[in-house]
Amino acid sequence: MDVLARWASGQDAPDAEGRLRLADLDALVGHLHxxxxxxxxxxxxxxxxxxxxxRPIDVYRTQGSAPVIGAIQANAQGAFG
Structure with missing residues (x-):
């Protein structure tokens, strides 16, 4: 069973690093939505x-949400597209 499945089932909880990564992902998803x-x-x-x-997903995996959120914001403002 992978770590996400353990978290979802309540068999385990994210540690401090996992909570930070989830918050980072949540920020990215919020901007996308x-x-x-x-x-x-x-x-x-x-x-x-x-x-x-x-690809934004690859940038997220290697650099976190900040550069991807920046690209989302620039796209929304019509800077790129």
Whole structure:
């Protein structure tokens, strides 16, 4: 059973690092949901992004939410697109 399944089932709880990662992910999802529909968010996260130089999901995995949130905000303001 993976760590997310253990958290979801109540068999385990996230440690301090896990809570920080969940908060980071929650911030990213919140920005995505304000900017687009869930289907658009999935497409955007998994498609190459010129501003980020990679797919947003890959940038999130390696650098966290900050650069991806910046790209979401820039896109919403019409800076890129």
């Amino acid at each position: 304000r900017a687009c529909t869930p289907a658009q968010a999935m497409d955007w996260m998994c498609s190459p992004n010129v501003q980020l130089g990679s």
